[in-house]
Each structure stands twice: as structure tokens, then as C-alpha cells.
Amino acid sequence: MLFSTIVGALTLFASSAVAQEPSSDDVKVVGITYGGSGCPQGSLGVSYGPDKNFHVQLQNFRPSIGANQSVVSQRVNCQLNINFSYPKNLQFSPGYTTFTGYASLSSTASALFRSTWYFSGSSAQVSISDTLNGEYRGDYVLKEEVAEENRLWSQCGVNLPLNINMQIRMSGKGEGLVDNGELVAGGLVWRYC
Secondary structure, X not given: OHHHHHHHHHHHHHHHHHHOOOOOOOOEEEEEEEEOOOOOOOOEEEEEOOOOOXXXXXXXXXXXXXXXXXXXXXXXXXXXXXXXXXXXXXXXXXXXXXXXXEEEEOOOEEXXXXXXXXXXXXXXXXXXXXXXXXXXXXXXEEEEEOOHHHOOOOOOOOOOOEEEEEEEEEEEOOOEEEEEEEEEEEOOEEEEO
């Protein structure tokens, strides 16, 4: 009887150790810094919503390619540093990135979407990417998930900034433009330290 009580208690503790999620009231964005060709100062908004995802609204994330376009216009980048608070007995790992917007690509043009995540003070990082190939004209939603074995976890006991480097790079000989309106950094998985 004592053995089954101990096993039951350990099973309950182990399952709650992985699945704990703070409420959206417990997670607050307390500071944001950013910079890059795709996010000049004043052009970006970041929030942590009730859906437990970081939403990044991008106003100037618009690469283009074509005969009258410079090489510089073919790539946009934004380095985002998010300082936020959450309970110190928890750590989290980002799960996916979703790029949404509008694209118009000729048959010989393509756009590579990439986001790289890391925590300040750590050399470990994870990158996820997707490609949109022409001929394409319309809205897009590109969602890429981080594989379980590649998850990157925040440190325990200290809230270090989360850094997200996002970019869109266009290539090919054709013409095209991408107007990326939002990046969702989501699927946060929480666990006890």
C-alpha cells in the first residue's frame, strides 16, 4: 500500500513537472529592444497574449527583388530582444514560429523565411526556416515547429532576455515582394526547474 502511494505521488509530480503553464497574468513583457533593416525604431509591436504566444507586429518587414531593386532590398532582418518576467521556479522553451503576410513572386523568385532563437548569455541557439517559391500571389501562413530533440530551454531561477533574429531573404532572377505583417513566436512549453 505504501509503495503504490509513493509511486502514485511520484507519477503525479513527474507529470505536473513537465506540464505546468503560468497564466498570461504571470508572464509580462517588461522591455523590448530591436533593430535591423526590417524594424527601424518605432515600427514594431510585441505582446504576450492570452493564447500564450508572443505576437510581433511588423510594419517594415518588406523585402523585394527585381530589375529595379538593389541587392540590399532583397533581405530584411530584425534582431529582437524581449525582456519579460515569469515565475522563477519555471523555465520555458519556444515551440514554433509562424510568419504571416502577403507575397507576390514570379515563377523564378523565392523567399526564405528564417528565425533564430537564443537566450542572452548562452551560445546555444535554434533556427527554423521555410521557403516560399514562385509563382505565388496571395496571403501566406508559414509555420515551422522546433523538433523536440532541438528544444532550447531558458535558465532556471533567472529571467534572461529571449532573442529572436528573424529574416526574409529573396533570391532568383524574377520579380517579387513580400509584405510580412506578423511573426508569432509560440507553442511555449513550460516546466518546473
